Amino acid sequence: MSRPSMVLVEPNAHRVSGHHHGALVALTRAVPGALVVALNGITAESRSMIEAAGCRITTRARGPAAVVLLAAAIGAAAVADLGLAVFASRRWPTRVRRVPHQVTALARCLAEAAAVRTARALAGPAAPVIVLSAGEALHGLAAVLGGPHARFVHEINTTEDLPLRLLGRAAQPGLSRALVLAPTEQVCGDLLARFPGLRCQVRPFAVADPAERLTSSERRAARAAFALADDQTAVCLIGGWWPSKDIAVLDAALGRLTRPLHLLVIGDPLDRAVLQRWQGLPHIRLHAFPGPASQARIRTVYAAADAAVVSRRMGVGKESGLVADAARLGVPLIVSDHDPALTQRLAGRDWARLFPAGDSGALAVLLDDLRAHPPSRPGSYAAADIGVPTAADQGAFLTGLHHL
The missing domain is CATH 3.40.50.2000 (Glycogen Phosphorylase B;)
Known part of the structure; x- marks a missing residue:
């Protein structure tokens, strides 16, 4: 089987709503033979369109490192969901109520790293890997754990509190291995203000024909x-x-x-x-x-x-x-x-x-x-x-x- 010329990672492919589906399908039609990595699953509608375009889809982690990273991501997401239920009441201090969101950011990072590892296992080192809906934090850690990739960051909802900032500093060398693509100047500016040394380029996410x-x-x-x-x-x-x-x-x-x-x-x-x-x-x-x-x-x-x-x-x-x-x-x-x-x-x-x-x-x-x-x-x-x-x-x- 020939190597794909590009790998598209879409963590949100399992969700029916959202404009990520349109971009994902359009890109697979424009680049026949691309590989789609959707470790959270994919909707039947998107799957049928992508396969009709002649592109492959994988929903399974490939390689020992990817399997471990995905298992860690699933565990972290479960802890975050439990925390959201426990600390939902406003009687808790804001700092405490933010903890589940910090764990969610870590879970997203681990899942992205697992997907990039999977992409490298299937596509080899030459094909570019693009995470279409990436988290807004831990960019360097995702690259250290997963490997070089580009990542679309659509907006910033959660900032890094001290524990995540410490993880980010430890993974500072990874910032040179990740290219962040921001859809607007404002999003790119906000990212650069939060993450000095980040490589950020403005590039629209939406496509139209x-x-x-x-x-x-x-x-x-x-x-x-x-x-x-x-x-x-x-x-x-x-x-x-x-x-x-x-x-x-x-x-x-x-x-x-x-x-x-x-x-x-x-x-x-x-x-x-x-x-x-x-x-x-x-x-x-x-x-x-x-x-x-x-x-x-x-x-x-x-x-x-x-x-x-x-x-x-x-x-x-x-x-x-x-x-x-x-x-x-x-x-x-x-x-x-x-x-x-x-x-x-x-x-x-x-x-x-x-x-x-x-x-x-x-x-x-x-x-x-x-x-x-x-x-x-x-x-x-x-x-x-x-x-x-x-x-x-x-x-x-x-x-x-x-x-x-």
Whole structure:
């Protein structure tokens, strides 16, 4: 069996939700013969697409070191879960409540190292190994234990407390063996501030190809599935309600509407109490689908919508997979100006309507005006215009990281 030209490690491949699936599948289509390492498992949907692209998948650790590292990771994750249950109450000091999150960071590091070891055992020393959804801590330790690799770090949620910092210092030489790829300048800057000596390069994670655009027939079928008439307006809210998203602004805006609006909500986690409140609003017709969703289902929701809504808190500077999705699929966008860099890229685009982050009144005006003055649909090269590479370009870039 021939050696793969690239190895893609995806720790989150077992999770149905998340934009990592789209990037993973697109990259395997762009680089036939790539190897995918998914030691936590992989969804049936992703597996079938990756195998159809002619790529191999392994979900088993290979080699004694990888087996030991994975067993340690599983044990650490179990300890972290127990700690989260025991120390969940706010009666515990913050420092104590942070301990399970520190153990989770260590577990992720050990699992990544096991995956990189597995990749080296199967692909040899020449093929670049890329961890697509890497942890935000212990970069040097992951390289010392696993070997040279590149790692996409999407955001920083957990900082290193003293025990992890000591581990990081002990593994300081490993920083030269890991190349961190950050999707935005802000994430890269935050990483460099926390980890002096880290090699960090800005590189978008999301990929987009013109062939992925929604077709007119898909849009008609999707709107029919939701019983949407041609003269009815629908917007979609995609993905789980994580702390970076400002759902409160949308909540307030929906209460201000003066015209009917269909709201398509899909993702996990969602706040069911908020959904119930929206269900009772006079101008809202809610279509809610809580829980993990397949990529096919998400595509259908995008297809039925006249626009996608992205509302984030001011200062959030991580990459928005939802903005990339809108450009990739050809869906108009209503988005907050939370990130100056993103706002600059979207300024003047006739398919994007921006509102001040935190301003529910401005968002309500845009939603009320959507039917009378609909935005244009993004053109075939809208994604490229805002800096999202094609899968082929991304594959060529990652394959070129053979010097790691």
